[in-house]
Amino acid sequence: xxxxxxxxxxxxxxxxxxxPDRLFECVLGDLLEQFENELELYGERKARRRFVWNVVRFFxxxxxxxxxFKLKIINTIMLLSYFKIAIRNIRKRKLYSFINxxxxxxxxxxxxxxxxxxxxxxxxxxxxxNKARIFRVEEKSYDRWSEDKEYPYRHSAYLQTGLMQVxxxxxxxxxxxxxxxxxxxxxxRYGEKVFTEKLTYVDADFFxxxxxxxxxxDAEKVFKDKYEAVIxxxxxxxxxGDEDPIGKAVEIDVNGVATYTxxxxxxxxxxxxxxxxxxxxxxxxxxFYERNINQWGNYSTPTFVQLTEGADMKQFSANLDxxxxxxxxxxxxxxRENSNLPDDxxxxxxxxxxxxxxxxxxxxxxxxxSDPQYSLILGGIAxxxxxxxxxxxxxxxxxxxxxxxxxxxxxxxxxxKKGQLIYQFGFESIVLALISMIIGLGLVVVFLPSFxxxxxxxxxxxxxxxxxxxxxxxxxxxxxxLLAGSxxxxxxxxxxxxxxxxGGFTSKLNAVFTKPLVVLQFALSAFLIISSVIMYRQMQYxxxxxxxxxxxxxxxxxxxxxxxxxxxxxxxxxxxxAAQEPSVISxxxxxxxxxxxxxxxxxxINGEQKLAYVYVADxxxxxxxxxxxxxxxxxxxxxxxxxxALIVNEAxxxxxxxxxxxxxxxxxxxxxxGLGPKIIGVVKDYHFLSLENEIEPLLMTMNTKDAGFQTxxxxxxxxxxxxxxxxKVRSLWNELAPDKPFDYTFIDEDVAxxxxxxxxxxxxxxxxxxxxxxxxxxxxxxxxxxxxxxRTKEIGxxxxxxxxxxxxxxxxxxxxxxxxxxxFTLAAPLSWYVMDQWLADFKFSIAMGWELFVVSMVAGxxxxxxxxxxxxxxxALANPAETLxxx
Amino acid sequence: xxxxxxGEFEELVLTMVGILREEAYGNAIVNEIxxxxxxxxxxxxxxxxxxxxxxxxxxxxxxxxxxxxRGGRRKRIFTITNAGLNMLHxxxxxxxxxxxxxxxxxxxxx
Numbered sequence: 001x002x003x004x005x006x007x008x009x010x011x012x013x014x015x016x017x018x019x020p021d022r023l024f025e026c027v028l029g030d031l032l033e034q035f036e037n038e039l040e041l042y043g044e045r046k047a048r049r050r051f052v053w054n055v056v057r058f059f060x061x062x063x064x065x066x067x068x069f070k071l072k073i074i075n076t077i078m079l080l081s082y083f084k085i086a087i088r089n090i091r092k093r094k095l096y097s098f099i100n101x102x103x104x105x106x107x108x109x110x111x112x113x114x115x116x117x118x119x120x121x122x123x124x125x126x127x128x129x130n131k132a133r134i135f136r137v138e139e140k141s142y143d144r145w146s147e148d149k150e151y152p153y154r155h156s157a158y159l160q161t162g163l164m165q166v167x168x169x170x171x172x173x174x175x176x177x178x179x180x181x182x183x184x185x186x187x188x189r190y191g192e193k194v195f196t197e198k199l200t201y202v203d204a205d206f207f208x209x210x211x212x213x214x215x216x217x218d219a220e221k222v223f224k225d226k227y228e229a230v231i232x233x234x235x236x237x238x239x240x241g242d243e244d245p246i247g248k249a250v251e252i253d254v255n256g257v258a259t260y261t262x263x264x265x266x267x268x269x270x271x272x273x274x275x276x277x278x279x280x281x282x283x284x285x286x287x288f289y290e291r292n293i294n295q296w297g298n299y300s301t302p303t304f305v306q307l308t309e310g311a312d313m314k315q316f317s318a319n320l321d322x323x324x325x326x327x328x329x330x331x332x333x334x335x336r337e338n339s340n341l342p343d344d345x346x347x348x349x350x351x352x353x354x355x356x357x358x359x360x361x362x363x364x365x366x367x368x369x370s371d372p373q374y375s376l377i378l379g380g381i382a383x384x385x386x387x388x389x390x391x392x393x394x395x396x397x398x399x400x401x402x403x404x405x406x407x408x409x410x411x412x413x414x415x416x417k418k419g420q421l422i423y424q425f426g427f428e429s430i431v432l433a434l435i436s437m438i439i440g441l442g443l444v445v446v447f448l449p450s451f452x453x454x455x456x457x458x459x460x461x462x463x464x465x466x467x468x469x470x471x472x473x474x475x476x477x478x479x480x481x482l483l484a485g486s487x488x489x490x491x492x493x494x495x496x497x498x499x500x501x502x503g504g505f506t507s508k509l510n511a512v513f514t515k516p517l518v519v520l521q522f523a524l525s526a527f528l529i530i531s532s533v534i535m536y537r538q539m540q541y542x543x544x545x546x547x548x549x550x551x552x553x554x555x556x557x558x559x560x561x562x563x564x565x566x567x568x569x570x571x572x573x574x575x576x577x578a579a580q581e582p583s584v585i586s587x588x589x590x591x592x593x594x595x596x597x598x599x600x601x602x603x604x605i606n607g608e609q610k611l612a613y614v615y616v617a618d619x620x621x622x623x624x625x626x627x628x629x630x631x632x633x634x635x636x637x638x639x640x641x642x643x644x645a646l647i648v649n650e651a652x653x654x655x656x657x658x659x660x661x662x663x664x665x666x667x668x669x670x671x672x673x674g675l676g677p678k679i680i681g682v683v684k685d686y687h688f689l690s691l692e693n694e695i696e697p698l699l700m701t702m703n704t705k706d707a708g709f710q711t712x713x714x715x716x717x718x719x720x721x722x723x724x725x726x727x728k729v730r731s732l733w734n735e736l737a738p739d740k741p742f743d744y745t746f747i748d749e750d751v752a753x754x755x756x757x758x759x760x761x762x763x764x765x766x767x768x769x770x771x772x773x774x775x776x777x778x779x780x781x782x783x784x785x786x787x788x789x790x791r792t793k794e795i796g797x798x799x800x801x802x803x804x805x806x807x808x809x810x811x812x813x814x815x816x817x818x819x820x821x822x823x824f825t826l827a828a829p830l831s832w833y834v835m836d837q838w839l840a841d842f843k844f845s846i847a848m849g850w851e852l853f854v855v856s857m858v859a860g861x862x863x864x865x866x867x868x869x870x871x872x873x874x875x876a877l878a879n880p881a882e883t884l885x886x887x
Numbered sequence: 888x889x890x891x892x893x894g895e896f897e898e899l900v901l902t903m904v905g906i907l908r909e910e911a912y913g914n915a916i917v918n919e920i921x922x923x924x925x926x927x928x929x930x931x932x933x934x935x936x937x938x939x940x941x942x943x944x945x946x947x948x949x950x951x952x953x954x955x956x957r958g959g960r961r962k963r964i965f966t967i968t969n970a971g972l973n974m975l976h977x978x979x980x981x982x983x984x985x986x987x988x989x990x991x992x993x994x995x996x997x
Contacts, residue, residue, distance in 0.1 A: 023938070026950070029960030030913040030930055036956045054930055062935030 005044050007035050007051040015055050020066045027058060078420070079427070086428040090435075096396055099782045101436045103389035103775040104480060107382075108433075108440030110771070111476045112469065113451050114382040116444075116459050118375045119468070123272045124359035128211045130306055133175075134355040137167065137303045137320070138364055142347045155351075155364045158299045161283075161292040164203065166327065167303070171319045173311040176205040179283050179301045180275065182367065187253040187560055187740060188279060190239040196560065196741045197235065199254065200277035201286045207266070209306045210275070216246050217264025223282050230264035230280040252279070253560070255287050271458030274359055274366070296328045302366075304355070320350040381768045384524050386476075388772055390484040391521045392779035393429065395514045397488035399786045405495050412497035421493035429485025430478065437477040454763050456756075515819065518783065522823030522864070525776045528769040530831035530856040534848060535762045538839060541846045542755055548686025550626040551748040553722065555715045555729065556593035560740045567710045570737065574713060575620070577732050583718040583725035584732075588620035589710030594688065594747050612652055612697040613688065616709040621700065622647070622683065624716050632662050632681030635702050643702050647681040652697035666699065677701070690754035691844040714747070758841075773860075777867045780816070784868035788812060788875040796880035805876050812872035813865060820864045824857045893945075893974060899924070900936045901975060904946050905967045912951065912962040913937065937965055945971030 012028065019027055031054055038047040090097040125131060136157055143154040164177045181201040188197040204223035207214055207230070214222070215233065222230060229250065236245040248262045260281060269276045283289065283301070292298045307316065324332075332347045341347065353361060360372045411421060445461065452459055461469070561567040571589030578584040591614075615621070619635040619642075630650065635642045646666055653661045667676030685695045717725040726744070733742045752759075788795075795808055832848060839845040893901070903919050904911045913934050920928050940946045951964040 023934070023963075025960050026913065026963035027934060029953070029957040029962055030934070032958045032960065033914050033954075033956055034917075034930060057929050057931040058934070060931060060935065062938065063931065066938065 005039060005047075007032070007048055011052045011055045015058065018059055018064050020063070023063070023066065027063075031055065082424050082427045083431065085424065086431040089428060090432060093400065095785070096400060096782055097432065099778040100389075100393050100396060100432055101439060102778060103392045104433055104436035104484070105439035105443060106771050106775060107386040107389035108437050108473060108476055108480070109443035109447065110382040110385050110768070112440065112444045112473050113447065114375075114378045115469065115472050116448075117378055117451075117455060117457065120272055120457055120459050121360065121370060121372070121375055125272070125274050125355050127270065127273075128209075128355060130209060130211075131355050133307045133309070133311070134209055135305055135307065135352040136355065136358055137163070137305060138351045138353060139299065140349045140351050142341065142345055156299060157302045157358075157364050157366050159301055159303045159350075160296055160299055161286075161289065161301045162294055162296075163301075163323075164303045164305075166323055167305055170323060170326070171305075171316065173307045173316045173319065174305045175308045176209050176306040177303065178203040178206040178209060179303050180206065181283070181286060181301055182276065184254075184287075185558070185743075186279075187251075187257075188235075188239070189251040189253075189257075189739075190248065193239050194739065194741055195238070196558075196743055198278045199252070200275075200280050201283045202277075202280050203283050205306070206280070207264070209304065212269060212275075213267045215265045215267055216244075217266075219264075222264045225261075226282050226284045227258060227260045228263045228282065229260040230266050231262060232268045232278050233265055234268065235278050236262075236265055252281065254281070254285050255564075258285070274355075296331055305352075316352070320352070324348055324350060378764070381528075381764070384528070385768060385772055385775065386480065388521050388524055388775050388779075390480060391517045392775060392782070393432075393484035394487050395517045395521075395779065396782050396786075397429075397485075398491060398514055399783060401488070401492055404492060408492055408495045409497040412495075418493050422489045425489035425492050426482065426485045429488070430481035433477045433481035433484070436480075437473055441473060454760050454767070456760060514783065518780070518816075518819050519823045519826070521776050521779060522820055522860075523827040525769075525772045526820075526824045526827035526856070526860055527831050527834075528765065528772050529860050530827060530853060531835055532762070532765045532769045533852055533856045533859075534831070534835045534846075535758075535765055535838070537852060538842065538846050539755070539759060539762050542691050542758075542842075542844075543752070545687075545691065545844065547751075548627070548684060549688075551594070551751055553717050553719050553725075554624065554747045555717060555726070555744045556747050556750065557713045557715060557729075557733070557742070557744045559589070559711055559713055560737075560743075561711065571618070571710050571713050574715075574732065574736055577736055578715075578729075581728055581732060583720070583728045584715060585718060586620055586624040586716040588624040588714050589616070589618055590621060590712050590714060591616035591709045593712045593714060593745075594750050612648075612699050615688075615698065615700045616702075617647070617700040618702060618710070621714075624714055625686075627686060628684040630682050630684050632679070634681060642680065644677045645680040645702065646677045647683060647700040648679055649683050649695070649698040650685045651695045652699060653682055655697045687844075690751075692754075692842050694843045773863060777863060780864060780867045781870070784812075784816065784871045788871040792875055792878060792883045795875050795878070796883035799880045800884070808876040809869075809872050812875060813868055816864055816868050817861065820861050821857075824853075824860065828853055893978065896928075896932070897936055897940060898975070898978065900933060901940055901945055901967065901971055904937075904940075904965050905972065905975065908966070909951075909964065911965045940971070941965070944968060945974055 015028060015031075016024060031051065034054065035047055035051045038050055041047075042050070128134060137159060138155060138157050139159055141154050141156070143152050161179070164179050167174050168177050179202065182198070184199055185196040186199045188195055202223075207219040207222050214230070217230065222228060229252065231245065239245075239250070240248060245262045245265055249259050250262060251257050252260050266277070266280065286292075292300065328348065335341065336343070336347060353364065358364070358366060359369055362369050362371050408421060411424075448459065448461065451457075559567040559570045561570060568589060571587065575587040578587055617635065619637045621627075622629065622634045629647075632647070635645065635647065648661065648666070656664070656666075658664050661679050661682050664679050665675035665677060666679065683700075687695060688698060689696060715729055717729065729744075730742050733740075791812070795812075798808060798811075832853075835848060839848070899920065900916060903916045907915055907919060913930060916933050916937075917928055917930055920926055920933075937946065937948075941948060946965045946967055948963050948965045951962040953959050953961045
């Protein structure tokens, strides 16, 4: 050798470890040769660095896989032998293996489900080819009603109807644009077939921008005409059966019936799409389109644009500012002056989000957004369950370790190194984890439909996701195997052969290790128990709370008339029709039912801006919902002046600070007196909003003068035979309006829908809790069994000496009660904190009293006791003659 | 001849093995590619490719002499087999056929 400089020894060892023997010599030779050359070129340090890097580069499948598994450390034959021993051990201790496999498989199944959930969340809108160039334009506007005075802004995706054309005309970056309004249902008629369908309003570019393939029709030509419709295959099938839908004329009722020609069939949007549609028609057909198009300040239309390739985003932002400047600056200044808004704040700004980001953006209101927190919570639950399962594995392995000491002793005496034993035990836990993975995958297949229901998703297995899924489950499995197996492996392999084989070892529990583990496991379960109990109580509270009105047996039936006088006539005629029908108790018309959207109106009092919810009512509204009038009277159908009178709720009276509301007027809109409508009645506060909100000011108006705001009919039916009553209502409807479909919902169901997502969370928590408890109990059962077994002789002696059965039972259970109590003490503050956050979402929530914690604790303790009692009773009852026979 | 696909890099390495003859071992090929093609390649990539070519039967290998600079390690010398040579010829012919089909640029078109 010319030089004394050598490449790092460890790098060569590493190479030797993974490189196949056959190739090692020539590879190392080449590397050394290269090293010598580079030593002259780059100097010592760099050459050494490059040597290491080059070695690492050899760590690749093309080299490693030529090994034929002749790893230096474990050779194939030993591996086979380990496998055999693992299987034998698993079969020998069936209960113990079952507990482990059961816990691990549920843990893995949970992890996979949560992975699928997160993957689905991330995959939203990712399938659009042009997704990188598609942006949603949003407005950020000054909100003087805002409760947050630090940041009084509102972010909204709803823009002025005419903005899209402005963007397309004024901004060079904008290549295409479409508005998208999902909303409203319309009557769809083809021949004899009449149903209401969900209508979606878009522009012609929609079909070019987004990757929803047109199965029939031409994306370049669709929507050239105002009266065209594009439908999904399901709608085509429903109305036309096997016939070709293209060119068919259908009648759609949007603000009056018009004939549309079907010019395209579009593939249904997948579940992970922010858009959904059934019948697409042109934006121009939207209600008040003509009126809204030039009206700045009327924000109702989400707008998407596709930018040109390589568009400069800075320029785009600047151009959006210019749009505001050009079209609306004057209006904004006027607004600022009229309302005394601060001079220095920007009142309105246009911003944008990339299409890929809108699903997880909860700041801007949009249908189908989702809080990324959900993914975190679900992930947290999965990890909790995994930890519980791993603890089972560790504590059971440690407590059964006595049984395996002999094996370890013999292996060591026969020349096994500590490292080999670690590999053996580690390998064993990986085999068990792999078996669990297979069961876990099976569980995923079984549970996926219920999981979808819980999470309101449409996740399917298969397709492109399956390889990722398998990779993740495999990785999780290996991780669990290593995590759960490493501690027992190190522990078991550390036994000294001389001591073990001499036979003088004691079979004591490794209490120092197992007790903290059991406490941790129990604390995690206790956390889940307390949380689910609180969630359950809150849901119960919400469903049982007196809302101030009677929501039972009230049907909400849309009049299918839109805002027109016809709606009021429909309600009127239906009421007259139903007068002879005993199963219909009462009929009223309103502008919207519960949970079906609201309108709010502003009014000014003493220079202060206030807002109130507006319900269009009639004289039958109060009795139908059984509202209580605390002052004044209901609307009177015979008093013409009532058409401009108001009934308000107590919240509004409080808000206004009225001493005597019946003397007051509300200058809510113009009327002949110049004072605004007169108050004729005050209703007791009732929860017309969900319980997440306070009871807000509300006003009811008869509004017969303008007419045409009764779009929903509320029908109270007899509580006797409900299906029969509904049939009666249906037949009345069909007589009265044979051309309109009969859609109805029960308002109590609509109200319950407001809490659907909370209910789903409660279900998920409940299910996870059940599994967590089950897994912990299995672990405890195993532990208690081993503990009891170790103490059989002690118990035998105690019995011989005259111990009572009860005292033995207490003796065996005492420690678990202590452990459970400690665990609860640890878990309670954590659950209190987390649940406090959850309950903060509700303006009306239960108080977290100590009794809830006590109930949870007692329940947990009972479960734990029931679990360990089996062994305690068995041991206590055992005949000492049997147990002490061999002593 | 069996239709086995040969990647661009595989073809390059195979050609180098043919060119270098008795001197065809890992490092020499790296240096040759660097020298003639002005292209940086990693030693490990060349090794893996050589083994893959050996699997396919286009090269065979034998252990050569050791030198001090290699710390006493022997070289693995690769030689191109008849199958490898045929493969290179076949690729060349196919390419020429395709080349003839390519319309030649005429100044008139520009």
